[in-house]
Structure formats: structure tokens, C-alpha cells
Amino acid sequence: QVQLVESGGGLVQPGGSLRLSCAASGSTSSINLMGWYRQPPGKQRELVATITSGGSTNYADSVKGRFTISRDNAKNTVYLQMNSLKPEDTADYYCRADVGRSYYSVACWGQGTQVTVSS
Numbered sequence: 001q002v003q004l005v006e007s008g009g010g011l012v013q014p015g016g017s018l019r020l021s022c023a024a025s026g027s028t029s030s031i032n033l034m035g036w037y038r039q040p041p042g043k044q045r046e047l048v049a050t051i052t053s054g055g056s057t058n059y060a061d062s063v064k065g066r067f068t069i070s071r072d073n074a075k076n077t078v079y080l081q082m083n084s085l086k087p088e089d090t091a092d093y094y095c096r097a098d099v100g101r102s103y104y105s106v107a108c109w110g111q112g113t114q115v116t117v118s119s
Contacts, residue, residue: 002026002108004095009113012085016117020080022095022110028076032105033098036069036080038091038115045094051078062088085117 008020024031035050049059049069057069068081078095095110 002028002031002097002099004097004108004110006093006095006110006113009093009115011116011118013119014086014117016085017081017083018085018115019082020093020095020113020115022078022080024076024078024097027099030099030101031076031097032100034071034078035096036078037094037096038089039094039112040088040091043091048093049080082115085115087117089115090117091115 003025005023006020008018010018012018033050033052036048037045038048039045047060048063049057049067051057051069051071055071059067066082066084070079082089092112093115094112097108098105099108
């Protein structure tokens with residue numbers, strides 16, 4: 001019912017910047033929380049940042065001060081601006097949208113986009 005399409009991943013040098021986008025379609029009016037997660041090679045998926053419908057944000061300690069999550073409700077799109085990138089940021093990045101129902105929420109995921117930080 002909700003589809004997420006991610007874009008913006010790629011190869012970047014340490015210290016560089018990258019902007020990820022996630023466009024939602026379908027029953028977008030039911031989307032509450034949105035966020036970005038990442039999964040480094042050989043590791044578990046971890047939270048990067050979240051943003052509520054009202055614009056309240058939360059960040060993992062490892063990205064505070066470097067990453068910024070934003071949301072354009074009119075375009076049904078969430079962004080992740082990544083600055084001062086480090087090799088440790090290399091991972092598959094996934095967009096998540098929590099879709100509200102009467103008594104529960106369902107998490108929807110994008111297909112993922114690769115981010116590689118290397119010289």
C-alpha cells in the first residue's frame with residue numbers, strides 16, 4: 001500500500017557529502033514516522049535517523065552533527081544529507097516508513113541504496 005523508492009547513493013571520498021532521497025507513494029497520508037537505517041558489510045542493520053510527521057528528529061550518536069534528516073510532506077519525500085563522510089559510514093542505506101493503522105503500525109522498507117566512502 002506504501003511504496004518507497006530510494007536514490008542518491010554512490011561512491012564518495014572521505015570528507016565528502018552525499019544526499020539520499022526516499023520518495024513515498026500509495027497511502028502516504030497514513031505514514032507517521034519515517035527514517036533511515038543502514039547495514040554495514042557483515043554487520044546488523046542499525047538506526048541512522050528518524051523524523052516524525054511534525055518534524056521532530058532523532059539521530060544515532062555516530063552521525064550527530066554530520067547527518068541531517070528532513071521531510072517534505074507535500075512531495076512525500078524524506079532526505080538524508082550526509083556531510084563529513086567517513087569510511088565507517090559505508091553501508092547499504094534503507095528508508096523506512098511506519099504506516100499507521102487503527103491499533104498498530106506497519107513498517108515499510110525501501111530497496112536500499114549503496115553508500116561507499118573510500119579514497
